[in-house]
Amino acid sequence: MSEPTSSVERLRAWNANAVAEVIEYRGETTVVVPRELLRATAARCRDDAATKFNLLTDATCLDRHPYEPRFEVVYQLVCISRREKLRLRVKLYGNDPVVDSLVPVWPGANWLEREIFDLFGIRFTGHPDLRRIVLPDDWEGYPLRRDYPVEGYRDLPEMPLGFTKRSI
Amino acid sequence: MTTVETAVGQAKTMVLNMGPQHPSTHGVLRILLELDGETVVKAVPDCGYLHTGIEKSCEDKTYSQAITLTDRMDYLNPLGNNLVYCMAVEKLLDLQVPKRAQYIRVMMVELQRISSHLVWLGTHAIDLGAMSVFLYCFREREEILKIFEMFAGQRMMTSYIRIGGVALQPPAGWRERLEKFLKYMPSRVDEYETLLTKNRIWMGRTKGIGYISAEDALALSMTGPTIRAAGIPYDNRKLFPYSSYDEFDFDIPTRTDSDCFGRYMIRVAEMRESLKIVRQAMDKITDEGAIKSDAPGIVPPQREKMKTEMEALIYHFKIFTEGFSPPAGEAFVTVESPRGELGCFIASDGSPKPLRCHFRAPSYINLQALPKLVEGQLISDVIACIGTIDIVLGEVDR
Numbered sequence: 001m002s003e004p005t006s007s008v009e010r011l012r013a014w015n016a017n018a019v020a021e022v023i024e025y026r027g028e029t030t031v032v033v034p035r036e037l038l039r040a041t042a043a044r045c046r047d048d049a050a051t052k053f054n055l056l057t058d059a060t061c062l063d064r065h066p067y068e069p070r071f072e073v074v075y076q077l078v079c080i081s082r083r084e085k086l087r088l089r090v091k092l093y094g095n096d097p098v099v100d101s102l103v104p105v106w107p108g109a110n111w112l113e114r115e116i117f118d119l120f121g122i123r124f125t126g127h128p129d130l131r132r133i134v135l136p137d138d139w140e141g142y143p144l145r146r147d148y149p150v151e152g153y154r155d156l157p158e159m160p161l162g163f164t165k166r167s168i
Numbered sequence: 169m170t171t172v173e174t175a176v177g178q179a180k181t182m183v184l185n186m187g188p189q190h191p192s193t194h195g196v197l198r199i200l201l202e203l204d205g206e207t208v209v210k211a212v213p214d215c216g217y218l219h220t221g222i223e224k225s226c227e228d229k230t231y232s233q234a235i236t237l238t239d240r241m242d243y244l245n246p247l248g249n250n251l252v253y254c255m256a257v258e259k260l261l262d263l264q265v266p267k268r269a270q271y272i273r274v275m276m277v278e279l280q281r282i283s284s285h286l287v288w289l290g291t292h293a294i295d296l297g298a299m300s301v302f303l304y305c306f307r308e309r310e311e312i313l314k315i316f317e318m319f320a321g322q323r324m325m326t327s328y329i330r331i332g333g334v335a336l337q338p339p340a341g342w343r344e345r346l347e348k349f350l351k352y353m354p355s356r357v358d359e360y361e362t363l364l365t366k367n368r369i370w371m372g373r374t375k376g377i378g379y380i381s382a383e384d385a386l387a388l389s390m391t392g393p394t395i396r397a398a399g400i401p402y403d404n405r406k407l408f409p410y411s412s413y414d415e416f417d418f419d420i421p422t423r424t425d426s427d428c429f430g431r432y433m434i435r436v437a438e439m440r441e442s443l444k445i446v447r448q449a450m451d452k453i454t455d456e457g458a459i460k461s462d463a464p465g466i467v468p469p470q471r472e473k474m475k476t477e478m479e480a481l482i483y484h485f486k487i488f489t490e491g492f493s494p495p496a497g498e499a500f501v502t503v504e505s506p507r508g509e510l511g512c513f514i515a516s517d518g519s520p521k522p523l524r525c526h527f528r529a530p531s532y533i534n535l536q537a538l539p540k541l542v543e544g545q546l547i548s549d550v551i552a553c554i555g556t557i558d559i560v561l562g563e564v565d566r
Contacts, residue, residue, distance in 0.1 A: 025497045026259050055402070056389050057502070062515050062524040074513070076500055076528075080400065083407050087500065108389030111536040119223075134216035134565055143224055144524075150228045 007051045007079075007086055014044055030074075030087040038090050039100040039126075045077055045086065046105060053077035053086055056102065059112035061120045065146040070094045073122060075102065075109075092122065101127035119144035180204055184547075188217050192295045192551040195561025199538070199550070206546050211539040215532075218565040226525035230491030231257050232331055234525065239325040241527060242563035244284040247276050247316075248505045250329035252527075255410060256512040257331050259499035261466060261492075268457040269333035270412040275449035276319065276328060277411075277503075278442040282353075283312040284506035285435045285442075289360060292432070292555035296373045301363050308356050311349055318342060332467040333460030343450065350447055357439050364432070374428035378541040378553040381426070388537045392508025392530055393438065394557060396422045397430035404504040411503075415452075416445050431556040438506075466492050491520035507531050507558050529566060531559040 008031060012019045018041045021032035033041045045053040058076040071092040078085050090099050101124035102109040113124045114133040121142035124130060132139065141148055187198040196217035202210040222241060226234040238253045239246035251273055258265060265273075290305030313323040318339050320326035328335050364370045380390075382398040395402050403420045405413045421437035423430040460467045468487055469480035486492075498515040508530030517523040534557045541553040 026262065026499055028498075028500060030498075054386055057391070057509060058500070058511050058513065058526075058528040060513055060524070060526040060528075062526075064517075064523070076511070076513070080402050080407065085408075085500075106389065107387050108533065108536070111533065112389075115532075132216075134219040136216075143221060146227075150224060 007045070007053075007084065010048060010051055011041065011044065014048070015041075018044075028085065028087060030089055032089045032091065035090050035092065035099055038088070039102060039105060042075065042077075042088060042102050042105045045088070051079060051084075051086075052081060053079045053084075055080060056106040056108050056112075059102070059109060059116065061116045061122055061144075063120065063144065063146045065094070068093055070146075071097050071120065071122060073099055073116065097121060098123045098125060100125055101130075103127055118142075121145065181209055186550070188214075193554060193561075194291060194559060195564075197535075197554075197559070197561055197564070199554075201547065201550065203547060206548075208542050208545055208547060208550060211542050211550070213535055213538050215535065215561070215564050218561050220566065222566045223525055223527065227522055230520050231494070231522065232487070232491065234522075235330065236325070236327050238527075239327055240562065241529065241566055242505065242507070242510070242531070242560045243324065244287055244560055245280055245505050245507070245510075246325055246327075247280040247329060248503060248510060249527075250327060251277055251411070252501055252503045252505075252510050252512040253525075254329050254331050255503065256499050256501040256514045257494065259501055260494040260497060260514060260516055261331075261463075263332055263461055263463055263466065265333055265411075265461050266458040267412065268454060269459045269461075271449045271452045272334050272338065272459065273329055273411050274413065274416070275446055275453065276316075276334075278445045278449065279312050279315060281442045281506045282439050282446075283309045285439050286312075288435060288506070288555075288558050289432075292552075292558075293364065293370075295551050295555050296370065298364060298367070298370060301360060304356070304359060304363075308353065315342070315345060315349065318345065330460070330467075332463055333458070337459055338453070346446070346450055350443060350450075353443055354440065357436060357443075361436060365436075371429065373549075373552055374432060374556075375425075377428045377545065377549045378556060379427050380537060380540055384540060385426070385537065388540065389533050390508070390537050392505070392534065392558075393431050393434040394508070394534055394537075396420065397434045398426040399424040402509075404502050404509055408502065410501070416448050418445050428552045428556040435558075493518055493520050502528070505530055507560065507563075508534055527563075527566060529563045531557070531561075532564045532566075535559050535564055 008022055018037045019031055020034050023030040045051055055078040057078050061073045064070050069091040073090045075088040116122050117130055118132040118135055181202050181204045184201045184203055186201055187193045188196040198214040200212040201208055222237050238249040241249050286305040286309040290302035293301035316326055317323045320328035382400055385395045385398045401420045401422045406420055418441045421434050464483050469484055473480040474484050494516045496516055496518040500513045502509050502511040510530055511528030513526040514522050515524040542550045
């Protein structure tokens with residue numbers, strides 16, 4: 001058997017369960033990873049001498065509410081020496097938005113995951129400092145979820161001069 | 169309230185709250201510093217004072233409406249923000265941009281890089297006590313802003329780069345104006361260097377300050393001049409060329425000292441490289457040619473056509489009432505902003521509004537390395553370190 005060449009093939013050869021699905025779109029490769037295997041897969045991507053995705057450039061989340069599994073946490077990896085990009089993705093159900101943190105693999109994931117926690121309410125187990133980052137600590141709700149209204153939930157104080165009080 | 173756990177015994181250290189209203193944080197950033205005498209033991213940055221929910225607002229707007237929001241994130245690099253957003257939408261649509269528009273984009277973005285580095289240099293120097301550099305830097309920046317005004321009608325929030333091309337044809341007389349600027353600018357960069365590079369106070373305040381190793385910088389996802397000063401030549405313009413950058417001849421300056429002085433030298437060198445790119449782009453831009461791709465239903469039709477053609481009028485109406493719907497899918501595009509890798513991730517569900525629009529803000533991700541830079545240094549060096557990361561709080565908080 002010949003040596004697998006592409007990064008996805010190498011991942012599959014390492015652990016066939018780690019690659020649940022591969023999406024190719026507009027020249028970008030996305031690997032859907034089962035939740036339990038995320039940290040191991042990420043560490044493998046970084047440490048495998050042939051793939052060597054040494055830079056975690058971005059992490060974000062998207063919400064497909066009302067469909068389930070609604071959350072998709074997305075990690076963008078870059079291999080600088082081979083000029084290659086790879087996207088890892090984990091799908092999470094709305095009643096259990098918990099996933100392993102990647103801070104032990106890339107310390108740079110710290111603030112990226114804090115932002116996702118702050119705005120989507122995803123819990124990262126093993127994160128050293130999971131606090132809100134852009135919103136005040138006493139904020140209620142997670143604004144970037146699709147069921148959170150764009151105007152927010154707050155009420156305006158009583159308005160003078162005949163303006164009616166309404167939900168902004 | 170953010171609380172700090174003291175790293176060493178309670179008796180010796182004190183906690184100092186720097187910011188959020190501090191002139192050297194270039195915006196509203198709060199840093200909790202735990203001090204042992206004048207030495208920083210622990211630093212905890214606290215951001216979010218400028219959070220405006222731009223990503224949420226994007227989800228409520230059509231694709232073309234959101235361009236004006238992107239201007240307002242990194243307000244020193246509005247054209248770069250326009251570019252990354254438009255390129256992400258173009259990738260979703262699989263839309264090709266005419267070569268001439270690509271060169272105009274490159275030229276504008278490189279001018280923006282010079283202007284951003286000028287603001288950085290001026291404010292960083294003023295933080296460290298060199299007053300006059302600020303005045304010289306803003307003199308040249310003013311000229312760049314006037315060139316932007318000429319092209320787009322606006323000095324700062326230009327929204328000049330649009331989906332499928334750029335907004336307007338280059339104005340009459342732009343070549344002469346730019347030629348004049350390119351003629352004197354290299355000597356002005358020399359002038360800044362004579363004021364700072366061998367200045368003993370400047371070297372004392374920056375050399376050996378805020379060191380970070382290449383491994384740490386990479387692990388913390390740092391990009392831009394900070395990682396290039398650590399010796400890693402990571403630049404999207406070379407590694408993943410976009411907008412025809414592969415046709416331009418320029419170098420990526422790198423250094424190995426990885427301190428505040430190294431990052432200063434990198435940015436000065438980048439200004440010279442950007443001038444080279446602007447010159448080449450100017451030569452490549454022809455006097456006549458298309459500035460928008462031919463994509464009815466996505467790019468608004470010309471005014472004249474709307475008055476004579478029924479189809480054009482219908483497309484115009486559809487674009488501005490309903491917008492256009494890219495196929496379901498997602499795209500992640502990165503460009504090199506003056507601060508580092510600026511990325512835009514857009515997911516579409518096939519409707520006229522994005523399902524998710526996320527920006528990878530280089531200032532935000534570089535800022536998390538601040539504790540690594542300042543811990544163990546003196547409190548006065550915190551200011552130098554914040555300065556050389558070059559944060560823009562509008563982009564950090566979005």
